[in-house]
Amino acid sequence: MEMRDISVFRAVMQAGTTSKAAALLGVSQPAVSQSVRKLEIDSELRLFDRVRGRLVPTREALALMVEVDRYFMGFEMIEHRVRSLKSFGLGRLAVAALPALGSGFMPRAIGAFGLGSRCIQMSFQIMSSQQVYQQVSSGQLDFGLMADELSLSGVEHSEFLKVRGVIVMNAQHPLARKPLIETADLLEHPFLALNPEDSSRRRLEGGLRHEGKALRPIIETPYSNSICELALQGVGMGMAHPVQALDYLARGLLMKPLALEICFHTLLVFRPGPPLSENAKDLLRVMRIQLASDLERVVKALGTTC
Template identity: 30%
Template sequence: MISTLNLLHYAAFRAVMLTGTVSGGAELLGRSQPAVSRLLDKLEYELGVSLFERRKGKVTPTPVANLLLDEIERAYVSLEALNSFASRLAKGEGGEISIAVMPALGITFIPRLLADFRKQWPRTKVTFSVRLSAKIEEWAASQQIDFGLAETPFRRSGFHSEIFSDAPYIAAVPRDHPLADRSHLQPVHLREGPLIYWTPFVSARHLLDQAFQSSSVKIDAAYETTFSASAYEMVKQGIGIAIIDPYTAIEQLDDNVKLIPFAPKIPFNVDLLRPEMRTANPAADALLELMAEKRDRLLAQLPL
């Protein structure tokens, strides 16, 4: 590895070669002429070659000096490229961010948002994974991502979490269904089905189970699925009624589906997970700002 002192030697040599004189090199570097002369002497001593012929206060480069200058110029081009890259990183204009998002927000919400992000941060690579909340929590705890969006609750540590959204789940009903004209739906109405329900692996399933039990309503689901997007598509095909997250409801909005508020309100609790040991990333912060803006616009479209 070249020491800082050696870098000064080469900088002095390059300055003299570019200006043609020791005094010119000293002026270029902002150093005294004797100091530059000492740097040249030291460089020649370390390399074991003569770089200049000195006659009557003038220096004439030797053939070795010209060869060395070619190598130094190539090195300076690389250094300038490195400095430029570092500057882009400091401004958040380069580099890479890694995020993991649960399916309800990862299938449509984030992909559509990345189109806007790309316009503002065209040189930033985004690694975007769609995973279930448990895996996102695991990755955040092990510092593998810049941030994640996952449904609560969490069991691990190693990350900070804050509420990203707690808007309620909403009923999606086929437009020609007998319940489509209602202003609100309650558990008792879902007896009319057919009901498209969550599998036991989804947090919303347990919340809905509690709502039905509290209302003394027994539900016999005709279909079960893992993703809101799948449930919504089934509603769109007229198969049945589903209780889905608000993001999928608005992003997938279709004339064949009526969105109706469901009571009791069951919050779709999504937290932002940020690993504790992950270094700050301006590009990730910018993406989060866009996400918050889009969230607010989208949720404003929900029926009350």
């Protein structure tokens, strides 16, 4: 198989028609059709059904496209890295965080980091813990923040944060004036839950089982920010990451301590081998300072220790 034919195949899959793919590639439509046919012959796969003059991808084409996209994404990242090296030399920093710390905490930390005064380019991504792990282990990130729900094979790690979850609700909730939420309250009012695979959700259900109780959520969602938004809209109350919940206090969200101690664990992960750059170490130092500040705000909002 030739790389040119694979590139044409990708263009057809992305554009949807041979004519649009031809325009995208700057070649003729017959040339596109010829490349597609050649790839089918070389691969011994039927990649498209011909339906009323159009190419309809087969299941084999869809499966192949996953691998083709993975290849091209890697190549495009190399191109991006080359451009970055031309512009910034080795002064580049790539980090990622899970959503609970990515939307509010990390921008605050990056702001305090003083990026504008440093001769570096930074890539900051918000992604799932699975994606953080994959990109750290493949060397695409200097470090990342992820939850403790996955295997950590192939990466170095340390605990970045362990903090008790909080119950969030709006000011009109029946329990808005209650200072401490009991486990029985979680069963008597509509509850918003993180997805079953979330480690804090599993810990919550384990604690309830120990008391002979079972959680019956009305909604399951993967992220604490969704819990906070739904709580603000009066859908119910739910357990959320307290640092994430800080971002919603100004809009009227209430945070309450839960009598049962259920913690969120965040891990700092980085690739073994070369030491972190000085810029990465500086950012981590600023992140820890910002974290201490955020946790003080959590304590103030709860009127207790976290």
